[in-house]
Amino acid sequence: MVDPATHWHEASGWLAAYPGLWLVVTGAVFLLADKLFRASRRFPLLNPVLVSILVLIATLRLFNVSYTDYFAGAQMIHLLLGPATVALAMPLYLNLHHVRAWMMPLTIALVVGCVVGIASALALGQLFGLSAATLLSFAPKSVTTPIAMALAGHLGGIPALTANVVILTGVFGAVAGLPLMRLLKVDDAMVQGFALGVAAHGIGTARALQESETAGAFGGLAMGLNAILTSLLLPLILAVWPI
Amino acid sequence: MLYGLTVICAFLLAGELLSRLAALPVPGAVLGMLLFTGWMLLRKDIEPRVARVGAGLLRYLPLLFVPAGVGLVELGPRLAHEGVAMIVVLVLSTAITLGVTALTLQWLLRRRARG
Structure with missing residues (x-):
C-alpha cells in the first residue's frame, strides 16, 4: 500500500513546478476581487487590481514562492498587455469626434495638463528626495497603466513600481477628484470628466462615467490623448530635465 | 477571433519594429496603437472582427496589469x-x-x- 502522504508530497511537488498554477491563481484571485468591487458598488479603494496584487503578494510570501517562479506562470496573462494596449485605439477613435467641436480649448488644456502632470511629479519627487529610478517610474503616473509601464520600462524606470503608482494615482483621483474640483468651483461635467481623464486615466474616467455620460466620454477622450502626448513629450522633457 | 487577434498583433509588431528601426523613444505598443487609430480614421469605421477581439482584450485589461504589479514584492527595500x-x-x-x-x-x- 502506498502512503497517502507520499502521494500528496509528489502531487504538491508537481503542482509547485507546474507553470499553469499561478495562471489559475491569478485569474481566480482577480475574479474574486472584481466580485468584491462590484458588491461594494465600485468603491475606488477596493480597486480589483490593487486588491489582487496585495492578495497575491501575501500568497507568495505565505508559500515562500519567488517572483520569478510566479511570473513564469503568470506571464501568459502579461503577454496580452501588448495587444490590449493597441486595442486602446478603439475607444479613442470612438471618442475622437468630441475634439472637433472644442478643438482649441481641449488641445490647450491637454498640453497644460500633460506637462504639469510630468513636471509636478519630477519636481516634487526631487524635492522629497526620490531616487532617479523612482522618479522615472513616477513621471508617467497620470497615463493609463499599460502605456505608463511601457514608458517606464523604455526610459529607465521600474515597470512594477509604475503599475502600482499609476493605479494609486487613479484611485486618489477617483476619490478626491470631484470634491477637489467642487472646491475650485469647477462644476461643468465636460471639464470634470476631461480633468479626471488627464490626471487619473481609466480609473478617473470610470468615476466620471458614474457622474454622467458626458463626463465619461470626455474622460475617455482625455485619457487616450494624454497617453499619446505623454509618450511623445516625456522623452523630450527627460532629455532636458536635470536628474 | 483569429483574424482580429492577428490584425491587432500585426499592428503591435509594426509598432515595435518602427520603434526600433527609427530608434524612437516611444514604446512600440504606443506606436502600434497610433497605427491602429490611423487605420480606423482612414476606413472611417472599425472592422467588426477586429472590434470583437479588441473589446474582449479591453474588457479584461485590468487583469493584465496584475502579474507585473505583483513585482512590487521585490521592491521591499525601496518602499x-x-x-x-x-x-x-x-x-x-x-x-x-x-x-x-x-x-x-x-x-x-x-x-x-x-x-
Missing part, C-alpha cells in the same frame, strides 16, 4: 526607504495636475462663451 515620500508626491502631484487641467479648461471655455 521601506522611499515609501512615505512616494505617497506625498503622488497625492500632491495628482491634485495639482487635476486642479490645473480643470481650471485651464474652464477658463478657456468661459472665455470662448463670452467672446
Whole structure:
C-alpha cells in the first residue's frame, strides 16, 4: 500500500513546478476581487487590481514562492498587455469626434495638463528626495497603466513600481477628484470628466462615467490623448530635465 | 477571433519594429496603437472582427496589469526607504495636475462663451 502522504508530497511537488498554477491563481484571485468591487458598488479603494496584487503578494510570501517562479506562470496573462494596449485605439477613435467641436480649448488644456502632470511629479519627487529610478517610474503616473509601464520600462524606470503608482494615482483621483474640483468651483461635467481623464486615466474616467455620460466620454477622450502626448513629450522633457 | 487577434498583433509588431528601426523613444505598443487609430480614421469605421477581439482584450485589461504589479514584492527595500515620500508626491502631484487641467479648461471655455 502506498502512503497517502507520499502521494500528496509528489502531487504538491508537481503542482509547485507546474507553470499553469499561478495562471489559475491569478485569474481566480482577480475574479474574486472584481466580485468584491462590484458588491461594494465600485468603491475606488477596493480597486480589483490593487486588491489582487496585495492578495497575491501575501500568497507568495505565505508559500515562500519567488517572483520569478510566479511570473513564469503568470506571464501568459502579461503577454496580452501588448495587444490590449493597441486595442486602446478603439475607444479613442470612438471618442475622437468630441475634439472637433472644442478643438482649441481641449488641445490647450491637454498640453497644460500633460506637462504639469510630468513636471509636478519630477519636481516634487526631487524635492522629497526620490531616487532617479523612482522618479522615472513616477513621471508617467497620470497615463493609463499599460502605456505608463511601457514608458517606464523604455526610459529607465521600474515597470512594477509604475503599475502600482499609476493605479494609486487613479484611485486618489477617483476619490478626491470631484470634491477637489467642487472646491475650485469647477462644476461643468465636460471639464470634470476631461480633468479626471488627464490626471487619473481609466480609473478617473470610470468615476466620471458614474457622474454622467458626458463626463465619461470626455474622460475617455482625455485619457487616450494624454497617453499619446505623454509618450511623445516625456522623452523630450527627460532629455532636458536635470536628474 | 483569429483574424482580429492577428490584425491587432500585426499592428503591435509594426509598432515595435518602427520603434526600433527609427530608434524612437516611444514604446512600440504606443506606436502600434497610433497605427491602429490611423487605420480606423482612414476606413472611417472599425472592422467588426477586429472590434470583437479588441473589446474582449479591453474588457479584461485590468487583469493584465496584475502579474507585473505583483513585482512590487521585490521592491521591499525601496518602499521601506522611499515609501512615505512616494505617497506625498503622488497625492500632491495628482491634485495639482487635476486642479490645473480643470481650471485651464474652464477658463478657456468661459472665455470662448463670452467672446
